[in-house]
Amino acid sequence: MSARDASAPAGRASAPPRERIRRPGSPVVTGAARVRSGSRLSERWFGLALWLVAFTFAGFLIGLGSLVVGDLPQVEQRYRLEQFLDADRARATTDALRQIRREQDDVRRQGEQAQLALAAARSASEAARETFANWLKTRDATQRVDQDPGLIARTQQLDALKAGERAIEERLEVLARSELDLSERETAQASLDADLRAAAREKLDAAERGQELRVFGYRLALTLPLLVLAGWLLLTRRHTRNWPFVWGFALAAAFAFFVELVPYLPSYGGYVRYGVGVVATLVAGRAAINALQAYRERQAAVETRPDAERRTDIATDQALARLARQICPGCERPVALGDPTTNFCPHCGLGVFERCPACGQRKSTFERFCHACGTRRADAAA
Structure with missing residues (x-):
C-alpha cells in the first residue's frame, strides 16, 4: 500500500471506483461541464478590466485619428x-x-x-x-x-x-x-x-x-501603415502582457481605415468604389480560401501525431472551454461527451477522458488534478 493510500480515509480507500448514478433522462454532468475554464475568477475580472483598457485606448486613438484625418485637407490651399x-x-x-x-x-x-x-x-x-x-x-x-x-x-x-x-x-x-x-x-x-x-x-x-x-493619398499614407502595423502586432504581439494596447491600437487603426478613409474614396460615378469592392472581395475571399485550406492541411497533419503529443500542444483553458461546448479540443468537431462510454473523439481519435490512476474516477485528460481525489496528472507532475 502506498503512502497516499495509507493517508486516505479507510472508507474511501476500500471503496471501489464508482460512476455517478444518473437517472434516465437526466443530463450528464462531466468534468468539463463543471469546470468551464481553468482560469481563476479574479483573472476573468482582470481580463474584463484589460478589455476595458483596450477599448478606452482605442477610443482615444480614434478621436485623435479623426482630428488628424479631418485636418489633413488644410495642408492644401483652397482654390477659387x-x-x-x-x-x-x-x-x-x-x-x-x-x-x-x-x-x-x-x-x-x-x-x-x-x-x-x-x-x-x-x-x-x-x-x-x-x-x-x-x-x-x-x-x-x-x-x-x-x-x-x-x-x-x-x-x-x-x-x-x-x-x-x-x-x-x-x-x-x-x-x-x-x-x-x-x-x-x-x-x-x-x-x-x-x-x-x-x-x-x-x-x-x-x-x-x-x-x-x-488629400486621399495623404490619408491613405497615414492610415494604411497603421493598419499594416496593427496586423503585424496582432500576429506577433497579441499574446504578450501588453495585449490590451495591441488590440486597442488595432481597433483604432481599423476604424481609421474603414470609417475615416473609405468615405473619402473617389467615386468617378461609382466605378472606383465598386472596382475597389470587387478587388477587396477577391483578395479577402482568396485569403479566406487559402487560410481554410491551410487549416485543413494543418489539422490533418496534427491528427496523425501521437495522442499524448497532441494533448500537450493544446492549452488547458482552451481545451476545457471546448469540452464545455461539447466539441473535441483537437479537431473541433461535435462529440457526444454526455455519453459515459465516450473517452475518445470518433473523428480524430484524441483521448478526451480517462480514468484516474488513484481513484478510478472518469475525468478529462486535460485536467491537471483529479476532481475526485486531487491526484496530480503524471505528465503535469513532470
Whole structure:
C-alpha cells in the first residue's frame, strides 16, 4: 500500500471506483461541464478590466485619428474660381458689363423722366383741347367775326402742345432703341463672361479633383501603415502582457481605415468604389480560401501525431472551454461527451477522458488534478 493510500480515509480507500448514478433522462454532468475554464475568477475580472483598457485606448486613438484625418485637407490651399480665369479678358469683360449697366441705368432714368414729361404734356394737351372745345361752342353760339384771330391762336397753341407731345414720344422711342441696343450688348458680354467662367470652372473642377486625390493619398499614407502595423502586432504581439494596447491600437487603426478613409474614396460615378469592392472581395475571399485550406492541411497533419503529443500542444483553458461546448479540443468537431462510454473523439481519435490512476474516477485528460481525489496528472507532475 502506498503512502497516499495509507493517508486516505479507510472508507474511501476500500471503496471501489464508482460512476455517478444518473437517472434516465437526466443530463450528464462531466468534468468539463463543471469546470468551464481553468482560469481563476479574479483573472476573468482582470481580463474584463484589460478589455476595458483596450477599448478606452482605442477610443482615444480614434478621436485623435479623426482630428488628424479631418485636418489633413488644410495642408492644401483652397482654390477659387478667379485663380483660373483669364485675368485680362475677364477684367475687360467685367469693365464692359459695368459700363453697359451704367448706361442702362442712365437710359432707364431718362426714360422715366420722359414718361413723366409725356404724361404732363398729354395732360396739358387734354386740358387745352377741352378749353378749345368750350370756346368753339361759345363762338358758334355768338357768330362773332371778331373772334377769328383767337380761333387761329388757340389752334396754333393746340398744335404746339401736340408737337411737344410728339417730341417726347420720339425721345422715348430713341431711348427704347438705346435700351434695346444696350441689352443686346449686355447679352453678348454676359455670354462671353459665362464662357470664360465655364472654362475656368472646368479647370477649377480638375484642380479640385486632383486636390481630393492628393488629400486621399495623404490619408491613405497615414492610415494604411497603421493598419499594416496593427496586423503585424496582432500576429506577433497579441499574446504578450501588453495585449490590451495591441488590440486597442488595432481597433483604432481599423476604424481609421474603414470609417475615416473609405468615405473619402473617389467615386468617378461609382466605378472606383465598386472596382475597389470587387478587388477587396477577391483578395479577402482568396485569403479566406487559402487560410481554410491551410487549416485543413494543418489539422490533418496534427491528427496523425501521437495522442499524448497532441494533448500537450493544446492549452488547458482552451481545451476545457471546448469540452464545455461539447466539441473535441483537437479537431473541433461535435462529440457526444454526455455519453459515459465516450473517452475518445470518433473523428480524430484524441483521448478526451480517462480514468484516474488513484481513484478510478472518469475525468478529462486535460485536467491537471483529479476532481475526485486531487491526484496530480503524471505528465503535469513532470
